[in-house]
Amino acid sequence: MDVLLSLPIVSYFAAPMLTSWSTSINLLFFYMTWTTLVLSHSPLKIELVGTLAVRIVFWLVPALLFLLLDTGVPSLAESIKHYGTPSLPRRHAATLSRQVVFAVVNLALASALQAGISIAAAKFLQRPLFKTSTTLPLPWQIIKHILSLYTAREVLTYYIHRYILHAKGGTIAKLHSQYAHAQKGAAPYAIMLYADHPIPLMLNRLLPVYLPALVIRPHLLTYLLFTILTTIEEMLSMSGYSVVPGIFMGGIARRTASHYASRGKGNYGAWGLLDWINGTSVGKDVIEDIQDEADKHQVQGRGQKAISDTGSMMQDGIDGLQKGRKGRKKRSDE
Structure with missing residues (x-):
């Protein structure tokens, strides 16, 4: 029972639920538990x-x-x-x-x-x-x-x-x-x-x-x-x-x-x-399963939306650059 309770995998997953420590502290706790386990069993x-x-x-x-x-x-x-x-x-x-x-x-x-x-x-x-x-x-x-x-x-x-x-x-x-x-x-x-x-x-x-x-x-x-x-x-x-x-x-x-x-x-x-x-x-088969599950989770739709959003951001950036250039040109003409 002492080995079971001291398993670092158990303590590693339990620590975030029991405390609010950072990831670094969890890793340190994990390493210390594992070291103790190896040296004692x-x-x-x-x-x-x-x-x-x-x-x-x-x-x-x-x-x-x-x-x-x-x-x-x-x-x-x-x-x-x-x-x-x-x-x-x-x-x-x-x-x-x-x-x-x-x-x-x-x-x-x-x-x-x-x-x-x-x-x-x-x-x-x-x-x-x-x-x-x-x-x-x-x-x-x-x-x-x-x-x-x-x-x-x-x-x-x-x-x-x-x-x-x-x-x-x-x-x-x-x-x-x-x-x-x-x-x-x-x-x-x-x-x-x-x-x-x-x-x-x-x-x-x-x-x-x-x-x-x-x-x-x-x-x-x-x-x-x-x-x-x-x-x-x-x-x-x-x-x-x-x-x-x-x-x-x-x-x-x-x-x-x-x-x-x-x-x-x-x-x-x-x-x-x-x-x-x-x-x-x-x-x-596995290929059809992946396609079905991807459709179910709307992976394709999310991907298309991400591409569309990226394209819109790029277009907005290009439009902004063009407007900036036109403004600078107009001021230089004046």
């Missing part, structure tokens, strides 16, 4: 407790709140769900309780598997798996590693999902279909993120995120940030809501809903890029 403990805390805060808690909304106010929930009423969870307390417990057990299994891999890798390498020091990673290094991790994750997610989890006649595919795709013609809800059979779950959720990190071996803070971003993305995409904000996230949620509603006939990637390239998109 082992890298492995920080990695495992930090990852578990991220998944609890950014998946389990929101998923339970969404489940409460879906079952407590179904008339409201169905209006913002892809495919409407069929996408709502069954309002059966025993069934939902078993599903929640199953998801939590799977979360514990994923954490245990990650712990085993991390311990084995650390012993093999004779050093901590992730770079853990009091020196914070540079912004460009963070961006470079995050982009590399996302690229590798997209490739792994697509090919594992398509050729293993949905392979015709495959044993793992049957387990995935039985557990994750039990509902036909419906979008998922967030608790289903970890309510799959453990084997396909580890292949689909843990491996694409953790394996690239094992190869790249970024700073531990970068890995925790990547885990936060992917957990939020997966939680929102699995929510089944049609009101997920953002140009990209709205499309990801829509494609995830189509994947589950079609029982896995397409939309295998996380971001839809490889589905678009390989022609496995179900419904609208």
Whole structure:
């Protein structure tokens, strides 16, 4: 518990809400917290407790709140769900309780598997798996590693999902279909993120995120940030809501809903890029999603307005210069 409370990511996001300190003070507070954490706990403990805390805060808690909304106010929930009423969870307390417990057990299994891999890798390498020091990673290094991790994750997610989890006649595919795709013609809800059979779950959720990190071996803070971003993305995409904000996230949620509603006939990637390239998109592809979401948020209209305003300002400036020149010429003639 002391590790969880001393996580610098938690304190970093909590500080602005609790105080009115400036950004510089927040960064200093963040650095001091991280330094204290590194000096008082082992890298492995920080990695495992930090990852578990991220998944609890950014998946389990929101998923339970969404489940409460879906079952407590179904008339409201169905209006913002892809495919409407069929996408709502069954309002059966025993069934939902078993599903929640199953998801939590799977979360514990994923954490245990990650712990085993991390311990084995650390012993093999004779050093901590992730770079853990009091020196914070540079912004460009963070961006470079995050982009590399996302690229590798997209490739792994697509090919594992398509050729293993949905392979015709495959044993793992049957387990995935039985557990994750039990509902036909419906979008998922967030608790289903970890309510799959453990084997396909580890292949689909843990491996694409953790394996690239094992190869790249970024700073531990970068890995925790990547885990936060992917957990939020997966939680929102699995929510089944049609009101997920953002140009990209709205499309990801829509494609995830189509994947589950079609029982896995397409939309295998996380971001839809490889589905678009390989022609496995179900419904609208990623390009159409971006165009639709951009139109919905009136990006084009705002851009045209900005261009028009800029053009008007430039024209006003030119007119002002011309008037000034005419005035000076008139005075010189006089």
